[in-house]
Amino acid sequence: MPGYRMGVKDFYGKGKTVDTSKKFTVVTQFVGTGDAMEIKRFYVQNGKTIAQPASTIPGVDGNSITTKFCDEQKAAFHDTYTFKDKGGMANMAKALANGMVLVMSLWDDHYSNMLWLDSTYPTDKNPDTDLGTGRGECETTSGVPADIESQHADATVVYSNIKFGPLNSTFG
Structure with a gap:
């Protein structure tokens, strides 16, 4: 999303x-x-x-x-x-x-359904007038952990080629 x-x-x-x-x-x-x-x-x-x-x-x-x-x-x-x-x-x-330590993960959120990331959050705010609440296009009804876990249990992500070094040295 x-x-x-x-x-x-x-x-x-x-x-x-x-x-x-x-x-x-x-x-x-x-x-x-x-x-x-x-x-x-x-x-x-x-x-x-x-x-x-x-x-x-x-x-x-x-x-x-x-x-x-x-x-x-x-x-x-x-x-x-x-x-x-x-x-x-x-x-x-x-x-x-x-x-x-760098930690990366794929997870669901039982507190706020990940709405803080890419929806309107808090959900009772107006994203057009309340600055900072419009965070993405996902519906405020989305992200329910039970739905995510049952419908997308096979979700994956690939983190690869992780690099650390002097500025501008880790990409081309």
Whole structure:
């Protein structure tokens, strides 16, 4: 199912700029240190490097995760800012410097039916007027774990060619 990227609705999904019905590579870069750390993401598909689009949310500028971006996003969405409460980018950079384990999985969500990822969530909000609630095109009735487990028990995903290295060294 497609997900929206900070107000950009035609970027990520089947038949979109990053076509999720075809193989693609996600590249995430952690640049800098401390509170000045920046997390950049882009995609490579069919030999083409595709930049993360800039936010179209009023008052939220940029296409990478920085302290400023997080501050603006949380203010615009009126969200609880637990990331900052836990030390924000400075603590994230410190944790990365100490080493982390990469974990990837395919899962279902018995709490919110994965609606937080690519639907309207919370479901009682209006995605056209309540910033941050329109997260994708999936119906709010979708993602029920019992349905997923019974109808798609054979679902699979392939994670391959996982690489780690200096910036711009892990893809061509």
